[in-house]
Amino acid sequence: GQSLEQPSEVTAVEGAIVQINCTYQTSGFYGLSWYQQHDGGAPTFLSYNALDGLEETGRFSSFLSRSDSYGYLLLQELQMKDSASYFCAVRSGSNYQLIWGAGTKLIIKP
Amino acid sequence: DSGVTQTPKHLITATGQRVTLRCSPRSGDLSVYWYQQSLDQGLQFLIQYYNGEERAKGNILERFSAQQFPDLHSELNLSSLELGDSALYFCASSSSQNTEAFFGQGTRLTVV
Numbered sequence: 001g002q003s004l005e006q007p008s009e010v011t012a013v014e015g016a017i018v019q020i021n022c023t024y025q026t027s028g029f030y031g032l033s034w035y036q037q038h039d040g041g042a043p044t045f046l047s048y049n050a051l052d053g054l055e056e057t058g059r060f061s062s063f064l065s066r067s068d069s070y071g072y073l074l075l076q077e078l079q080m081k082d083s084a085s086y087f088c089a090v091r092s093g094s095n096y097q098l099i100w101g102a103g104t105k106l107i108i109k110p
Numbered sequence: 111d112s113g114v115t116q117t118p119k120h121l122i123t124a125t126g127q128r129v130t131l132r133c134s135p136r137s138g139d140l141s142v143y144w145y146q147q148s149l150d151q152g153l154q155f156l157i158q159y160y161n162g163e164e165r166a167k168g169n170i171l172e173r174f175s176a177q178q179f180p181d182l183h184s185e186l187n188l189s190s191l192e193l194g195d196s197a198l199y200f201c202a203s204s205s206s207q208n209t210e211a212f213f214g215q216g217t218r219l220t221v222v
Binding site: 031033041042043044045048050087091093098099100101102103 | 112143151152153154155166200202209210211212213214215216
């Protein structure tokens with residue numbers, strides 16, 4: 001079957017750095033996306049990696065290793081507003097069918 | 111604002127009933143996706159339409175159906191509703207380049 005694994009919950013301190021890992025097993029692979037979802041809100045797009053390496057966007061960075069079927073989202077200088085659930089999702093086909101992880105709840109403590 | 115509009119925002123209905131959820135994608139986006147999210151769960155892909163045609167199907171129950179109209183808006187029909195169908199239903203759209211999906215604010219369905 002096709003699956004993505006990510007930790008269910010991560011706790012970090014305000015101002016620190018946190019890494020959320022995602023490993024995947026899918027029949028096809030076009031890219032790995034990350035989405036942020038606040039409680040009761042809609043998922044919002046953070047990043048998309050199609051090639052190996054690190055992509056940086058402000059305080060957030062995303063990494064992909066296709067040979068290891070692995071990626072991570074790195075959040076730096078954590079702020080309380082970063083408390084949310086973070087989902088990784090694999091685009092497994094050309095039609096942008098996404099396979100989603102179950103989400104990682106990020107808890108930030110002052 | 112993602113540009114994706116979903117109506118209604120909230121819906122409360124009784125078991126056995128039928129409801130229709132509506133989605134207007136971002137201007138120019140041809141693909142529409144429907145997702146179900148139960149409390150504290152991940153997103154379950156239901157179905158995708160591209161320019162009026164069904165493109166991919168996920169874990170969609172036979173009691174559920176969807177369609178995309180010529181103006182590209184989409185409707186998700188849920189029938190013979192059960193308590194377990196209570197969830198947030200999201201619609202998302204993407205362009206033909208397909209690297210980013212834009213989500214609506216969702217419809218919160220409560221079946222009582």
